[in-house]
Amino acid sequence: MMLKILKNRIRQSLQYAQVLAHPLVYHTIGCRYPKYLTLSFEQSINYLSSIHPDNGGTCLRTNSIQHCYDLHIIVPVYNVAPYIEACLKSICEQETKYSVLISIVNDGSTDESPRLIEEFIANYSSHFSNKKIEVTHQSNQGLAAVRNLPLANIRGRYLMFVDSDDMLLPDAIESLMRKAYATGADIVEGNFNVGSTFGFVCGKVIRAELFSHLCFPSGYWFEDTIVAFFLYPLCQRIEYCDGVHYYYRHNSNSIMHSYAGRPKALDSLWVSKRVLSDYFSLGNKATISLYQMFLQDALSTKKHLLTLNDKLVMQSLFVIQCNIAQTYFSDFLLTKIPSSQLIYIHQSFQTSNFRRWMCL
Secondary structure: OHHHHHHHHHHHHHHHHHHHHHHHHHHOHHHHOOOOOOOOHHHHHHHHHHHOOOOOOOOEOOOEEEEEEEEEEEEEEOOOOOOHHHHHHHHHOOOOOOOEEEEEEEEOOOOOHHHHHHHHHHHHHHHOOOEEEEEEEEOOOOHHHHHHHHHOEEEEEEEEEOOOOOEEOOOHHHHHHHHHHHHOOOEEEOEEOOEEOOOOOEOEEEEHHHHOOEOOOOOOOOOOHHHHHHHHHHOOOEEEOOOOOEEOOOOOOOHHHOOOOOHHHHHHHHHHHHHHHHHHHOOOOOOHHHHHHHHHHHHHHHHHHHOOOOHHHHHHHHHHHHHHHHHHOHHHHOOOOOOHHHHHHHHHHHHOOHHHHHOO
């Protein structure tokens, strides 16, 4: 107990020190940046488009939904030969009373993944009991398109996404689905071995109807943005399940670990801009929680684009983010927000203060 109290006091002291230090950072390091920018929104869009244009697609689409199974699991596959068998085994060996459909989509793999999938099905089919596996092979089209293929014909009451280099941990399906049916939740959040699944599409169960008019925006990196900017705002009820349910495997070739310095890192901005546009085009209203998710996403995008080492990129990004804030969240720009962690980025958008934003 004493150790816990000590840790909390240390954490509080560090947070307080960061708050005190921010004005010092702002008035010293920050002086190298202009406080206000003369760059227009159109100039900003044009400059970033010259580096990497917004070539992605919409996240709006009508899908068919049939409740043939309790859970429909979607597994995209691309060149994951070292991991695919362990992934499929972790799903098929789940002990659960719930019926499960597993849709595997091979996205034009050039390694041994297709053969290993077929061998796995042939060798383990007698152990599937209340689980059915279907496999589709297509030419390489990217992660969003792979996930979207089974989404066109959803056949479960709930959906789950499992990346093929990861694994489900024992009892994941049973515990998440039990909570879903007991509470009537739209989403039941699980936990990764490295933290919460909040904000990620994997490691949770999602009511199928949330995807009745939604898909992953094709052509972008960071397509999971639909979770924060579309799925969560549509939810009436989100539940959380104790325990660890999903083993996330660190993959140095994944987008999350390979975007640095690459022009396509701009997708972090483009996809957020597109998903918000689609969300509000349906007449949906802004909420304080959505605004706070936008602020958090704005910080992440800033981190991604700093790796391009281009001052004009950062200025253009800030102008566009200010425009998004003013277009969709003008009411909240005039108020205080509950989160102290996001107060400085909130204030930078309130005052269009580029210097404050750069010091974050």
